[in-house]
Amino acid sequence: MAIAQSDFTNLKTVIAHRGASGYLPEHSLEAIAMAHPMNPDYIEPDIVLTKDSQAIVLHDIHLDTTTNVAELFPDRKRNDGRYYAIDFSLAEIKTLSVHERIDIRTGKRVFPDRFPIVGSEFKIPTLREEIELIQGLNKSRNIDIGIYPEIKEPEFHNNEGKDISKIVLDILADYGYKDKEDKVFLQCFDLNELKRIRSELGARLELIYLLNSRGVSSLNNASDAELKTLSEVVDGLGVSINGLLRNQNKSKESLAKLHELGLVVHGWTVRKDSLPSAFKDIESLLIKLDELGVDGVFTDFSDLVIKIIK
16 A cells, blocks of 8 residues: 555654664664664654663663573573673673574573674673664764663662653753754653652653553543643653553544644554554554554654655
8 A cells, every 4th residue: 555645744853762673683783774774753762770870771670581591691580580780790791692582481582583692792782872873873874863862760760779861851851952942852751750850850851651552541541630730741742552542432532632732642652563453564563553643653663664754
């Protein structure tokens, strides 16, 4: 099906989810370098902290699903059997090799047809390294691709004695990301932390509140007053597309109300190798998300999404 750009009335923004993660190991600098010439609007880094308070780009607080940490540091797991980034210095983390995501319960690859587990050598980047790569490519390619960082599990970090939000905000400021006019969205699943970021830490960036499928159900049942209160804290929402699709009529009504309040809505995650069951391809999924009023999508395949909507 050939889709003209005019057929998409809402869906305009493309966020490269963990870089070009459909083609290379997620969050690696190589995945960022591949995503950049696809010309997404934003590239997304997830952020956690190391033992020495360095901000690194990693999808979650654990190392064992995407690295060989169990081979190099077999005695460094916690009582739950997991390996935590916060228990390792940056120097130690830089010795690890990154591979495609695996399910630690089965040892099998989450996406079997993506980049081979064995082969090239990939490393975990720092947030500074990733920003410098994106900004460097922006300059050399004469383009302005933004960043869309996620603060991961701030409560966990706080319990470990680390203020991840302040560390991230300071790094963003060092690279010129300070105000709403700068091309950056800062996202988090923790609404209380977003409130703190806005008030206590004084952030002027655009903030995004992330919602899983259960959160979208709550959103669809929220009162107008609750939505108005939410709009006073954040500038938009990042929502599970599976949650949106469960009750499409209510989702469409909710998104219309959010738009009236000036909020943007970005859906996650569009993958050609993990489509919702009712959809046969990315095109049909994007058409439905556009009909619901979604403004942008996170995707592992920015090139495919951009080809369709732009």
